[in-house]
Amino acid sequence: MPWDLPIPPWFPIYLSLKVAGLATLIALVTGLAVARLQMRRKSLYSKVLDALCTLPMILPPTVLGYYLILIVGKRGILGDWLAAMGIELIFSWEGAVVAATVVVFPLIYKSARAALESVDPRYEDAARTLGASEAKIFFLVTLPLAWRGILAGSMLAFARGMGEFGATLMIAGNIPGRTQTLALAIYDAFQAGDDPKALSLVLLTSFICLSILVAADSFLSARIGRGSRTRLGSGKGNRPAAAGSEVSS
């Protein structure tokens, strides 16, 4: 973006949507893969991995930002390699995507794992005796029966990504027109005493996040309504609300 032009007022919104969207997409693919690997595992190794994957939800975003700088910063572990590849993460919007991905990953991983594990294992057993490979079972049986919970988790992750502040600030900085997302723009406007701008951005952010939460909730309750109709008669196995309660707690 040329520096002599004024920054359009919608830029922070556009950037926030782009960063949150990309971060959600990356976290969805990786989170789903890890959730599938971890599914119904109870070993010590798997418990440690589970805790590691959940950690970004608990740690202050500044701690995550610091870790990320240690890893992808110019003098970080991967710094030389990233420079050789021509990838610049510090003070760039791509860096904001990396920060947001790490922050939203646990939300997707947790809800995806709960959703996958809530599928009655007898469907998977039936598929095995029908000669299906584990990949076929995942794509044709487990995933279609779990997708509502996974989608609801992804929407929460997107909403959380929209509001990401700490880790983004440490990696991507707060450069208007380049890395200034909604959350950062609000802080900036407040610091500069521009209350009308701060308030309008605050209301806008609230509205976007509220709509996402309402949409996520209606997906989950639709799952319960449908679920009771399609469940096996035995009454064991499926816990329809598990995905939602897991992430909202």
Add this chain to the structure above:
Amino acid sequence: MISLHVQKKLQGPRGTFFLKADVESSVSHMVFFGASGSGKTLTLQMIAGLITPDEGYISVDGDVLYDSKKRINRPARTRHVGYLLQDYALFPHLSALDNVGFSLSGTFGRLDRDAKRRAHELLERFEVDALWNHLPAEMSGGQRQRVALARALAAEPRILLLDEPFSALDPLLRVRMRGEIRSLLSDWQIPVTIITHDPDDVEAFADLLVFFSEGHICRCEDWTPNRGKGERSREALLNLVQDIDREQKTA
């Protein structure tokens, strides 16, 4: 020809359960009979490859599915053992056609024209072709059972295992389906093993009666003289149960 010699120790909520099952069968209909919790389903799951025994040997028609000494344990998907679960476990998100076509489709579920025709043929054989685009939730218990049988047979199994196939049906339908399933299965010429604790199933199906009690097979009886003989079969079964009870009390 089924040859089964397995042992398995399980840690359950009510302590340790020990299963030991040895049976050789070359009959077309074998019935596993016994109280619930006596190890019938567990044995079936070991044949299907869904549970691994601690040690033992399983073969079907001379083809070794499991041998702990030779470290053979074929995965369920290559065993060609058809297994009908107790509530049928039809995939709730797939239509009757896609359920039956499941074993014929690729990794992403595409059915080619031959597979589709084959699935329709099977649905026709089981007289549920009119329901081809219905979801399992939209079918009655008897229809679900036919679709589940068609699905199991679509995979061309060498043997078929039925876990309490009629217990999910209401009593009148049970009598009708028992007769229909028996005549349908006789078209297929594959050995069938049925789990039940219903004396009427024993009377209708058993060539060989395998009696389970507390994780052990305590009797293997040739039931052909009693099969289809109504009262005679029920009486013989009652005598057998009393016999076993007496033995267990004295032991």
